[in-house]
Amino acid sequence: MHPLRKQRLFTVLFIVIASSTVIALMLYAARESINLFYPPSKIVDGEAPVGRNIKAGGCVVPGSVVRSDKSLQIDFDITDGRATISVVYEGILPDLFAEGEAAVVDGKLDADFKLHATRVLAKHDENYTPAEVSENLQASEESAGYKGQGAEHVKTCESVSYDS
């Protein structure tokens, strides 16, 4: 390669590597603020501030959703497999909110790690299945002995992994 072009090649590589390093360091420094939400285990560890607006994300524990008869109030638990926190919310839920599905809630923590939510978002998983296929899948899993809440919980929330 012509020496001049070689020099320009190194300049180009330098630009790419130097800017990537700078941005990688910035993102590393800001990693906590780039996370959209806290998983319940970090909230229980006391990493999330109490009394300030935060977001928490996790799997809605099957069987934990309790709807009030008189108002739009709804109580449910979210988990990341290691810890569980309870959430209370008053308002309209997105269509895809369901037990065994992931959700992100926006609100304030009280002293007992109960989250008073002002907004609930449903987090969709990466699985796309037609209705018939998903019914068949459930039927075959039930006949294979995967029954009960625990198995259902493991099955539906396995895609929600928070291991960083």
Add this chain to the structure above:
Amino acid sequence: MPWLALVGIVLFLVGAIWGLGFAPADSKQGNSYRIIFLHVPASFLAMAGYYVMAICGAVGLIWRMKISFMMMKSAAPIGAVLTFISLVTGSIWGKPTWGTWWEWDARITFMLILFFLYLGVWALQTSYQDRDAADKTSAILALVGTVNIPIIYKSVDWWYSLHQPATLKLTGPSSIDASMAYPLIVMIVAFYVLYTWMLLDRTRIEILERERKSRWVQAIFGQ
């Protein structure tokens, strides 16, 4: 290259009709999932197109090839439009699925930065009187921005985010049913073909415009 456009349009129509009309509805989202047939290919090409633009910029800087800079300039508006389609379709899908139009989620925010990088390269190209200075500055911006592409790609794995992880996986089985995956793959191929066609077409226009004073261009237009 009219045959390239023809292949692209046929693939696009096949993929769109198959995906929107014949692929089964999703068990949880119902019909709203069908927006992936636009959203996913547009996002793929928005990111791949950025590498096309940056590599053209690098080749132009190293070998001082004029045509490389012309291709880089042509890639910027196409990429900006694709990124915009990706953001808008994602937002339209996000409202019924997540419950929000916009969230400052890592993937979404870095995608917005990608949009601004495309606009930046495009703007730099038009803001210089001197062609050479415009090409060099925008190539440097394009190169600096390349770091954003792996960040967008890995954002859903590195941080807790609202956006779901990848459905189509290079290694291991994809978590999409085959009846939905095939039209999606047809759409992705269609977008690649249409992208190539648009890039080559725009580059040809750019060559004619930059060489308008040369004899061969004037001969074509009979002046």
